[in-house]
């Protein structure tokens with residue numbers, strides 16, 4: 150059958166290079182720095198098992214769980230999220246009214262919030278501003294709506310504000326996408342001053358901000374920064390977060406906090422997508438939060454991640470050529486690297502098959518750039534391998550890149 154025509158958005162999409170990479174990663178001999186999964190050791194199997202059993206221990210609750218539910222999500226979970234958001238400085242709307250249930254939408258993962266914001270605001274051809282580089286999944290979703298992502302220059306503490314303002318004026322974007330803490334892929338965090346300035350700029354020019362914060366709670370050093378949403382006097386920031394990295398990605402549960410009219414449109418969009426998030430996931434996670442399991446499990450996970458991150462930093466210092474520049478992030482799951490000087494000719498996409506021959510995987514950096522640039526960059530994930538395998542894998546990569554040079 151060939152008498153069909155795909156949409157302008159989907160037609161040019163072939164399934165990313167990373168999909169092919171992920172099919173290789175099932176091989177146990179591969180040391181993978183390519184994914185972004187939480188560590189298996191950090192998944193709270195016992196506690197989620199207990200919470201799920203409690204849902205089914207009471208017949209009325211079990212029947213409520215197995216029945217259709219409201220698109221906005223169960224009130225118990227929205228209540229817990231309002232409480233949780235206070236820890237990130239999100240307490241009130243722009244008019245000073247406290248964050249209430251109609252400001253909260255439960256999502257089937259944070260990525261659904263990105264999709265729903267694009268669905269709510271973007272027509273084909275519209276521009277969305279993004280950090281350069283940014284989350285690959287968002288770039289793909291922008292493309293699926295036939296919208297256009299344009300990168301804004303980044304500094305170590307957030308946007309280059311002059312470039313941001315220039316691009317807002319030039320492109321009149323519908324959305325500004327921000328990963329406020331420990332970005333995927335760069336590990337960078339926006340400072341409080343830059344968050345405030347970007348929120349003010351967006352408010353002044355009427356740009357809606359998608360503040361994506363799945364990693365903020367995974368901090369290994371330094372001090373927490375209030376959410377960009379906490380500086381949002383214009384009510385233009387929608388804060389998105391997810392339990393994927395702090396509880397479980399498989400449960401597909403996240404949330405949006407924003408101005409009530411925007412949240413309402415997101416709910417309307419969600420009705421056509423999946424009607425509502427799984428009641429079982431929402432109920433089990435609500436119980437998990439009510440029982441106080443959330444922060445203790447994160448506290449248990451942080452030393453595991455910190456140890457893996459430190460092992461990767463030490464191995465990079467030891468084995469990689471001096472032309473490789475990389476960061477030491479204060480949190481999150483990723484280290485970002487770039488070949489500079491005579492290393493700038495290295496093309497990490499071309500080297501990748503040779504890395505796989507040596508049983509090591511990473512992700513080429515170019516897939517994270519809105520314009521596909523950054524051939525000499527790469528992203529390394531440290532959460533999914535033991536310190537020993539991290540050392541072994543980076544040693545192999547170091548030898549390979551030294552040969553390439």
Ligand SMILES: Cc1ncc(COP(=O)(O)O)c(C=O)c1O
Pocket residue numbers: 185257258259260261284286328332333361363390391392393398402403
């Ligand atoms: C920056 C960023 N946003 C959103 C997501 C999506 O997470 P989920 O849909 O599992 O909540 C990810 C996942 O890796 C991510 O890195």
